[in-house]
Amino acid sequence: MEIYLPIAELSINVFVLLGLGAAAGLLAGMFGVGGGFLATPLLIFVGIPPAVAVASQANQVIANSISSLQVQFRRGNVDLRMGLILLLGGMFGSTAGVWLFTFLKRIGQIDFVIAVLYVVMLSTIGVLMLVESARTWLRRRRNPEAPRGKLHTHYLVHRLPLKLRFYKSKLYISALLPIGLGFIIGVLSAILGVGGGFVLVPAMIYLLGMPTGVVIGTSNFQILFVAANVTFLQAATNGTVDVVLALLLILGGVVGAPVGARLAAKLPGVALRGLMSALILLVAAELLTELLRTPSSPFSLAARQVLP
Amino acid sequence: MMRWKGLWLAAAAFATLAGTASAQGPRVEPPPGTLGPPPLGGPVDPTMPPSVPSEDSTPELIVDLSRPRVSITSAFQGESILLFGMFDPPGEVVVVVAGPAAQETVLRKQRVMGLWLNTGRQAFDDVPAYYAIAASQPLQRLLARGAGGEILSLEDRLATIKPVGERGGAELAQFRHGLVEVKRSEGLYPAAVGQVAVQAGRLFRVDLPFPSRLPEGVYEVRTYLLREGRIVAAVSRPLPVGKVGFSAQLAGWASHDGPLYGLGAILMALIVGWLGGTIMRRL
Numbered sequence: 001m002e003i004y005l006p007i008a009e010l011s012i013n014v015f016v017l018l019g020l021g022a023a024a025g026l027l028a029g030m031f032g033v034g035g036g037f038l039a040t041p042l043l044i045f046v047g048i049p050p051a052v053a054v055a056s057q058a059n060q061v062i063a064n065s066i067s068s069l070q071v072q073f074r075r076g077n078v079d080l081r082m083g084l085i086l087l088l089g090g091m092f093g094s095t096a097g098v099w100l101f102t103f104l105k106r107i108g109q110i111d112f113v114i115a116v117l118y119v120v121m122l123s124t125i126g127v128l129m130l131v132e133s134a135r136t137w138l139r140r141r142r143n144p145e146a147p148r149g150k151l152h153t154h155y156l157v158h159r160l161p162l163k164l165r166f167y168k169s170k171l172y173i174s175a176l177l178p179i180g181l182g183f184i185i186g187v188l189s190a191i192l193g194v195g196g197g198f199v200l201v202p203a204m205i206y207l208l209g210m211p212t213g214v215v216i217g218t219s220n221f222q223i224l225f226v227a228a229n230v231t232f233l234q235a236a237t238n239g240t241v242d243v244v245l246a247l248l249l250i251l252g253g254v255v256g257a258p259v260g261a262r263l264a265a266k267l268p269g270v271a272l273r274g275l276m277s278a279l280i281l282l283v284a285a286e287l288l289t290e291l292l293r294t295p296s297s298p299f300s301l302a303a304r305q306v307l308p
Numbered sequence: 309m310m311r312w313k314g315l316w317l318a319a320a321a322f323a324t325l326a327g328t329a330s331a332q333g334p335r336v337e338p339p340p341g342t343l344g345p346p347p348l349g350g351p352v353d354p355t356m357p358p359s360v361p362s363e364d365s366t367p368e369l370i371v372d373l374s375r376p377r378v379s380i381t382s383a384f385q386g387e388s389i390l391l392f393g394m395f396d397p398p399g400e401v402v403v404v405v406a407g408p409a410a411q412e413t414v415l416r417k418q419r420v421m422g423l424w425l426n427t428g429r430q431a432f433d434d435v436p437a438y439y440a441i442a443a444s445q446p447l448q449r450l451l452a453r454g455a456g457g458e459i460l461s462l463e464d465r466l467a468t469i470k471p472v473g474e475r476g477g478a479e480l481a482q483f484r485h486g487l488v489e490v491k492r493s494e495g496l497y498p499a500a501v502g503q504v505a506v507q508a509g510r511l512f513r514v515d516l517p518f519p520s521r522l523p524e525g526v527y528e529v530r531t532y533l534l535r536e537g538r539i540v541a542a543v544s545r546p547l548p549v550g551k552v553g554f555s556a557q558l559a560g561w562a563s564h565d566g567p568l569y570g571l572g573a574i575l576m577a578l579i580v581g582w583l584g585g586t587i588m589r590r591l
Binding site for chain 1: 380381382383384385386410411412413414415416417418419422423424425426429437483486487489490491493520521523551554555556558559562563566567569570571572573574576577578580581582584585586587588589591
């Protein structure tokens with residue numbers, strides 16, 4: 001069954017979009033991060049203009065995070081103070097990101113920048129996670145009773161000024177750190193159409209040293225508002241948010257997320273992280289091939305300019 | 309008979325309202341035989357006034373479309389519109405469909421340190437959004453006999469588009485070629501000349517194919533009657549292409565009131581996400 005997307009201006013099979021949404025939802029449920037990093041490249045592969053894919057995906061992320069946040073709030077897994085500080089950076093970052101997106105689109109380099117950013121980011125995170133989960137797995141196997149070690153290690157970043165106490169996260173760190181992190185996630189969110197959970201979650205665990213329990217709820221809190229900001233700005237400046245596309249992705253995600261959550265409950269954390277890193281690396285490899293492979297046609301058209 | 313008359317009147321009114329058919333002169337029907345020969349040779353200019361005033365119908369050529377417009381709805385997957393009519397024999401029929409002209413920018417990818425990225429761009433003015441041609445006889449044979457001044461094959465029509473900027477020579481030719489290649493892959497410049505089927509020597513019909521990825525605007529459908537290589541009658545019909553219904557409302561809302569549309573999109577996501585989450589957890 002084909003449906004015409006009014007903003008993307010093309011017709012596409014409904015079930016392809018529902019399936020993509022479900023796959024993204026499945027990931028969201030399993031790993032606690034949105035599947036945007038997977039859904040956005042796939043939308044572009046099926047022919048949705050990158051600008052529309054990114055903006056509509058941001059719209060989808062809102063639904064994803066509110067539905068996850070419902071549960072996290074009830075369980076008290078949200079560090080509001082940390083969330084608000086991250087959000088402060090996130091708002092600036094996403095606004096700057098939408099501006100940068102508009103600029104790159106105008107000079108015709110947005111597709112390239114999207115692809116390169118994805119490859120660099122996904123391969124870095126994929127390798128880091130793979131190494132980490134392999135290490136944990138080996139250590140556990142050698143000595144199941146091994147102590148977990150220090151809560152977190154102290155780096156240079158912990159000596160920055162403007163220190164704040166985060167009771168829920170059991171942290172005493174500089175506010176500049178979460179603000180900077182939020183800013184970077186905001187920029188990524190605007191340019192790549194992702195919530196940024198797949199960067200934010202590891203960064204909160206390994207960089208900020210937050211306890212795993214509050215990481216997902218807090219990241220979802222920041223992602224919800226950043227995605228809303230991106231959706232609003234993309235709609236207002238570029239007019240590229242396709243609500244029909246977003247709605248189909250959301251509906252798919254609604255079905256996929258609980259299935260993913262149930263799967264996640266049955267699998268051990270190490271296996272889950274290993275699986276996720278493999279998936280991330282796979283998407284990165286596919287994008288890299290796209291960049292390296294000789295295109296079927298070197299030519300493409302920019303947006304039509306209807307003359308007055 | 310009354311129904312036909314009503315139809316023509318409606319079509320004429322529509323054409324006047326749309327105001328796009330070029331050279332919509334007074335409805336004076338050209339007496340046959342008084343027409344000068346079509347211009348031969350010389351530079352081809354698409355803005356040149358047609359040698360025959362365009363009419364909704366002439367005594368020699370009556371044309372109608374199976375639909376007055378192409379409506380892009382939520383279920384739109386491209387559409388085929390039937391053009392049919394009648395002419396006074398003898399003669400041959402040529403149909404040219406041209407979409408609204410706009411500036412198009414062609415981007416070219418090149419390998420830079422192993423990666424493919426856009427390195428060159430070339431804008432062209434006056435590029436038709438869509439261009440298709442159909443004829444009752446092989447086009448070369450018809451055009452060779454002198455009607456080429458006004459009826460342009462796709463190649464001739466594209467030879468008239470003006471590049472923006474200084475680029476020239478072989479590189480410009482590459483970009484021109486690239487433009488056609490992309491448009492063709494989108495189904496907007498059908499490569500094959502369509503076949504106008506003639507029955508009983510005077511009835512004709514042809515299917516005009518429109519792909520799903522169709523730019524909006526008012527298209528022009530021109531039908532020519534040729535005798536011995538000369539245009540003796542021409543009929544022009546505007547064909548509006550546009551979104552209708554839900555699609556049109558959404559697209560209009562998005563382009564006219566972006567901020568409000570953005571808020572609506574956010575609200576939609578919040579509601580569906582919240583409800584969806586609640587319902588799925590109950591199951």
